[in-house]
Amino acid sequence: MYREFYRLREAPFNVTSDPAFLYLSPTHMEALDHLRYGIEQRKGFLAITGEIGAGKTTLCRALINRLDSRTRVALILNAVLPEIQLLDAIAEDFGIVPARHTKGALVRAINRFLLEQLSQGNNAVLIIDEAQNMRPSALETVRMLSNLETEKEKLLQIVLVGQPQLKEKLDLPELVQLKQRIAVRFHVRALSEQEVACYIKHRLTVAGAPGELVFMEGAIQAIHLYTGGIPRLINILADKALLRGFVKETFIMDVDHIRTCIKELEGETET
Ligand SMILES: Nc1ncnc2c1ncn2[C@@H]1O[C@H](COP(=O)(O)OP(=O)(O)OP(=O)(O)O)[C@@H](O)[C@H]1O
Ligand SMILES: [Mg+2]
Incomplete structure (x- = not known):
């Protein structure tokens, strides 16, 4: 859905085990x-x-x-x-x-x-x-x-x-x-905060994301905290973040953006 907006070749956060996206943490x-x-x-x-x-x-x-x-x-x-x-x-x-x-x-x-x-x-x-x-x-x-x-x-x-x-x-x-x-x-083991940052960056790069599309440091911290560094949960949250980013027409994923996504995932209907 958001692929065209972000000029992505592929969806970066699918929950399949596609070896093309392998990140060797x-x-x-x-x-x-x-x-x-x-x-x-x-x-x-x-x-x-x-x-x-x-x-x-x-x-x-x-x-x-x-x-x-x-x-x-x-x-x-x-x-x-x-x-x-x-x-x-x-x-x-x-x-x-x-x-x-x-x-x-x-x-x-x-x-x-x-x-x-x-x-x-x-x-x-x-x-x-x-x-x-x-x-x-x-x-x-x-x-x-x-x-x-x-x-x-x-x-x-x-x-x-x-x-x-x-x-x-x-x-x-x-x-x-x-x-x-x-x-x-x-x-x-689960990924550390720094590894979460590398993981997200890696998947975005493989998907052909442009440099303007960024997950800020605070966003990474919030993602790490919420997901515990578990890749499948990271994918679900990051996918949600891009979808919401597309709706809001932003390339910057900051901490507030991620927190709102978490609330939405948790079923609290705030937009
Ligand atoms: N090293 C990795 N590099 C890239 N993506 C990964 C990596 N590890 C996990 N993922 C992604 O996380 C998601 C879950 O991974 P996977 O299905 O391998 O987990 P699992 O440990 O087998 O889970 P389960 O216990 O439910 O069987 C997939 O979308 C996969 O692409
Ligand atoms: Mg499995």
């Missing part, structure tokens, strides 16, 4: 480094946690873009699947056609695929997003897939990505074996 960069290290060193289990909207799915996509062609990847976005459907989804993502859709046949087909990859010098990664929603039985099945190993390394690297409840789930007594196997962990 220190915490996102560190998360990626941990993931790449764990995968390249074939560490087996890796766990990434972070608050709702902190950028975990965005990280998964960024990771996939950064893995080399010798790394085969399966990405599971629907973690609530029951065991067989989960195995089916994993097989399908790896391009495996199982003989039958039973648990045994699927596990054998996946294991065969992993051995083939090993013989070709390839690595294999299974990324499970929203892993906090997985059933304990599904987590246990995934652990069994990770059992295949040589003397030195794991054949399948498994990345569990989830909200902080994932940590609690991994504390369940029946999952102690899995928990012990997690070799790399990282918690994606």
